[in-house]
Amino acid sequence: MSTPGALLAADKSPPLASVRYVKLPLDVSQVHAAEELIHNAGITEDGRLVWTSSGQTDPGSPSSRLCEPVFERYCRLVVVSDTHDLHSSLPRPLPKGDVLLHCGDFCNEGTDAEWCRFDSWIAAQALAVGCGDRVFCVAGNHDGPRRRHGMPRSAALPSANLLEAQLAKKKLLASTGLRLFGLSWHEGCRALPEPRVDVLMTHGPPAGILDANNGGHSCGDPSLLELLRSCPDAPRLHVFGHIHEAYGAQLCDFGDRRSLLLNVSNAAPPVPGMGWEVTYLAWPVTVIDMELPPLCSE
Numbered sequence: 001m002s003t004p005g006a007l008l009a010a011d012k013s014p015p016l017a018s019v020r021y022v023k024l025p026l027d028v029s030q031v032h033a034a035e036e037l038i039h040n041a042g043i044t045e046d047g048r049l050v051w052t053s054s055g056q057t058d059p060g061s062p063s064s065r066l067c068e069p070v071f072e073r074y075c076r077l078v079v080v081s082d083t084h085d086l087h088s089s090l091p092r093p094l095p096k097g098d099v100l101l102h103c104g105d106f107c108n109e110g111t112d113a114e115w116c117r118f119d120s121w122i123a124a125q126a127l128a129v130g131c132g133d134r135v136f137c138v139a140g141n142h143d144g145p146r147r148r149h150g151m152p153r154s155a156a157l158p159s160a161n162l163l164e165a166q167l168a169k170k171k172l173l174a175s176t177g178l179r180l181f182g183l184s185w186h187e188g189c190r191a192l193p194e195p196r197v198d199v200l201m202t203h204g205p206p207a208g209i210l211d212a213n214n215g216g217h218s219c220g221d222p223s224l225l226e227l228l229r230s231c232p233d234a235p236r237l238h239v240f241g242h243i244h245e246a247y248g249a250q251l252c253d254f255g256d257r258r259s260l261l262l263n264v265s266n267a268a269p270p271v272p273g274m275g276w277e278v279t280y281l282a283w284p285v286t287v288i289d290m291e292l293p294p295l296c297s298e
């Protein structure tokens, strides 16, 4: 994969921030490498995507699909993760899309003030992205305990749907037919719900997949890997963050199903010897156009 986007770190208002764009077909089995699905794009001031080629942006020729979100055949997911209370340094605006996802570690210390700031920010992003109430998050290890002031932590995030270990009901299903399952930190899950989940969202990676830290150690969750392996119908897409230095994409076979796994961390990788502290966001926002199941394609 590419190196961290110095553009975002060095210049808070780049003319065209970079985006990792993924076009995910219904059938991933014919795809042989994740790179076949991934393209570089940029974001215009009004939140449209434009293709970049040969390192050059070309704002004059956005593809027709990239102009605005549609539900006809594709659902556009705008995905961020590990913003560690630095959300405001993400590109503004975020790209237009149908669904906005945050894979956790929106806080750094997990304080009430950080939850509040994130709630305000995500409410504003939902408007900018144009995704209505299709905003889904999972909590990460930096987001504090499962309960806050005696209440479920989801109550502290009124502007988004915080998925603990559950399906995104109705809001996503009704409009797109997609089944999204979110699994927050501190939650366990022995089996994904039937029928097939299309998108799995967790904070951390499964063991051995996009989970290597700077020291080369695998930091992923063995039980999450087992969950995917034991699933009769593995999700087409699994998005997660947590290991900032393992941003990337990988195709994996679970049984006879091929899945795309994406580490979508935005936080800059830790500098060896300098601790884990996140001081800026470096990796591009990920935008995924998912081909919809036949149910909604006509």
Ligand SMILES: [Zn+2]
Pocket: 082, 084, 105, 140, 142, 242, 243, 244, 267
């Ligand atoms: Zn993190």
